[in-house]
Amino acid sequence: MHLPIDLEIGSLYDRKELHEKYGGQNQGGISTPRTYPVIFLFSSPRGREYGYQDGWKEDGFYHYTGEGQRGHMDFVRGNRAVRDHAKQGKVLLLFETTPDGRRRFVGPMEYVDHYFKEIPDSTRALRRGIIFRLAPADVELDAPGEPPSRTGLQFLSSRDRALLVSRSPIESRDTRFTYYQRSAYVKKYVLERANGFCEACGEPAPFARPDGTPYLEVHDTTRLSDSGLDDPRHVIACCPTCHRKVHYGEGGSEHNRVLRERILAVEEAIGAGKFLLVTAAILVNGEGRVLLTQRAGHGALAGKWEFSGGKVEEGETLIEGLRREITEELEIELEEPRPFLMVDHTYPEFHVRLVSFLATSKSERFRLRSHQRSMLVPITELGTVDLADADIPIATALQARCRLELQTNSD
Numbered sequence: 112m113h114l115p116i117d118l119e120i121g122s123l124y125d126r127k128e129l130h131e132k133y134g135g136q137n138q139g140g141i142s143t144p145r146t147y148p149v150i151f152l153f154s155s156p157r158g159r160e161y162g163y164q165d166g167w168k169e170d171g172f173y174h175y176t177g178e179g180q181r182g183h184m185d186f187v188r189g190n191r192a193v194r195d196h197a198k199q200g201k202v203l204l205l206f207e208t209t210p211d212g213r214r215r216f217v218g219p220m221e222y223v224d225h226y227f228k229e230i231p232d233s234t235r236a237l238r239r240g241i242i243f244r245l246a247p248a249d250v251e252l253d254a255p256g257e258p259p260s261r262t263g264l265q266f267l268s269s270r271d272r273a274l275l276v277s278r279s280p281i282e283s284r285d286t287r288f289t290y291y292q293r294s295a296y297v298k299k300y301v302l303e304r305a306n307g308f309c310e311a312c313g314e315p316a317p318f319a320r321p322d323g324t325p326y327l328e329v330h331d332t333t334r335l336s337d338s339g340l341d342d343p344r345h346v347i348a349c350c351p352t353c354h355r356k357v358h359y360g361e362g363g364s365e366h367n368r369v370l371r372e373r374i375l376a377v378e379e380a381i382g383a384g385k386f387l388l389v390t391a392a393i394l395v396n397g398e399g400r401v402l403l404t405q406r407a408g409h410g411a412l413a414g415k416w417e418f419s420g421g422k423v424e425e426g427e428t429l430i431e432g433l434r435r436e437i438t439e440e441l442e443i444e445l446e447e448p449r450p451f452l453m454v455d456h457t458y459p460e461f462h463v464r465l466v467s468f469l470a471t472s473k474s475e476r477f478r479l480r481s482h483q484r485s486m487l488v489p490i491t492e493l494g495t496v497d498l499a500d501a502d503i504p505i506a507t508a509l510q511a512r513c514r515l516e517l518q519t520n521s522d
Contacts, residue, residue, distance in 0.1 A: 115148050115202060123213045124206070126153065141178045141189030148201045150192050152220070152245075155208045172223060173205065177241035180233040184241040193243055196222055198333075203245065219248040261324070263388055263423040263432060266303035270381065273300035273343040297343045298329050304377075305348035306388075306429055308453035308466060311370055312353050313504070315450035328354045332371035344378035345371065377455055380462030390433040391420035391467045391502070393451060393509060396475060400489050401509070403496060404440070404482035411458060415499040418467060419482070429466055437470075441477040445470045452508050456501035465501045 116133055118124070127137065135142035135151055142151040152175060154165040168174050177190040186194055196203050203221065206214035223244045230240035273296045307316050307325035316325030327348040347370055349357075357367045380386040394402040403416045421436035423429060430448050437445050448468035455464050479485055488496055490513045493506040 116204075118204065118216050120216055120218045123209065123215050126206075126214050129214070139178050139189065140176070141193060143189060143192050150189075150196055150201050150203050152193070152203055152205045153208065153214060154205065154217075172244040172246055173217075173220065175205070175243045175245055176230070177225075177243060179240075181236075181238075182232065183239040186241070190241055193222055194225065202248070205245065220245040221248045261307075261428050263306055263427055263429045264425050266300055266306075267381070269296075269300040269303050270343065273297045277342050297346055300343050301329055301346045301348045302327060306453075306466065307450065309350040309353055310347040310374060310377075310453075310455075311349040311357075311366075313453040313455075313508075314350060317350055317352075330354050330357060330370075332367055332374065344375060347374045373455060376457050376462060377464070380457070385461040387461055387463045388423045389420060389463050389465050389501075390423060390429050390436065391418035391465055391505065392433055392437050392445060392448065392470045393418055393467055393505070394470055394472060395490070396487065398487075399513070400487035401493065402477075403486055403488055403498075404479065405484040405486075406499070407481070407483040411460075412499050414497070415502075416486075416496050417499045417502045418505060420465075420467075421481075430468070433468055433470075437472075440479070440481045441472075442480065443472040443474055443477045445472055447471065452505050454501050454504045458500070463501050465505070467505045 129135075129151065130137045130142070130144075133147050133149070134144035140153050140155065142153070144151070154175060156164070165175050166173065175193075177184045177193070178188070179185070179190070184190060192199070192201070193203065202219050205217040205220045207217055209215055223246050225241055225243045228240050228242050229237050232238045276296050302324075304310075305325075305327055307327070308314065309316065309327060311330075316327050318326050320326050328351055329346055330349055331346050333342070333345045349370075357363050357370070360366070377386065396402075402419065404419045405416050406412050406414060419437060419440050420433055421440065423432035424435075427435070433448055434445050437443060448470040451467045451469045453464065453466045455462070457463075477485075490509055493510055496506075498506055
């Protein structure tokens with residue numbers, strides 16, 4: 112996590128200087144600066160005087176006592192700020208008080224849950240206290256068991272488990288391992304759903320991990336921190352560039368809002384059984400012309416032109432599904448399909464996730480088996496063709512790449 116203020120984990124700070132530089136109340140354990148998206152948490156050993164103590168417990172979480180010197184603690188002011196920090200886009204920064212009165216920065220934390228405990232107040236009267244359980248932010252979430260599957264539709268099976276664990280309440284007896292293991296199931300599902308493509312920009316993953324799986328990062332569109340992933344319907348897999356753009360780029364909040372709406376549309380379609388995973392081949396000949404085929408039949412897409420391809424079947428990888436569809440539709444075999452662009456588009460009756468690949472064939476001769484017509488169109492003229500809506504972004508990206516290559520060659 113990139114901290115919004117300049118602090119170093121493990122370093123000592125003077126509280127007065129922290130407030131002079133960043134603002135916030137200089138009294139109490141919870142301080143909420145107005146001009147920075149942070150909440151300071153100051154833990155003190157003085158709690159021992161009243162029979163309780165903040166710190167790391169056997170369950171693996173940091174237990175932090177809420178604020179309020181007298182009477183029952185309620186979710187107002189600082190306590191509410193801690194509980195709702197992710198929703199408000201703020202980072203919890205935890206400090207522990209050293210014997211000489213300085214503050215050691217423990218690191219960025221994330222609210223997990225809370226429980227109530229009977230503790231004494233400043234008058235020694237027993238009252239209901241709020242104890243927050245906090246976990247370190249930015250813990251690497253390794254998917255449990257096997258790595259994400261490369262089978263195109265495997266994510267549909269992983270989704271049920273991810274939804275189940277995300278909806279199960281975290282009990283006080285749960286360990287930090289259990290908490291992050293739950294998040295790991297969400298991560299595994301989201302990576303499988305992405306199938307190696309950034310769900311933000313649609314580009315293929317920039318590189319592969321040592322195990323050969325595409326490298327993508329996960330981003331929770333409803334929370335500032337991306338550790339402790341919550342509802343899989345709000346989490347996307349994205350390339351590092353898009354991930355940083357959301358967190359630190361100009362217009363990041365608006366971009367995040369768009370992504371939140373987009374992935375929610377995908378998840379709603381999956382839940383309603385109206386989601387189609389489709390592949391398409393971009394076949395370009397030596398003259399720079401791309402093969403398009405025209406849909407037959409009835410419905411909203413009848414008569415529209417498209418890049419040839421079709422639905423991925425259960426048990427197939429994307430490329431296996433693409434090869435099968437092209438053989439069935441054109442009676443040709445593809446050579447070396449290369450990932451190009453993934454597009455999400457919602458039609459009136461279904462949502463399609465269209466994954467395109469640049470490809471060549473062993474033969475330029477083909478036979479139409481499913482479409483009514485075909486044509487070879489110069490890449491520069493793709494914008495004049497009545498393409499299906501989901502195919503338009505692919506054509507646009509192809510034209511942009513073509514212009515860039517021409518410019519590069521001319522330079």
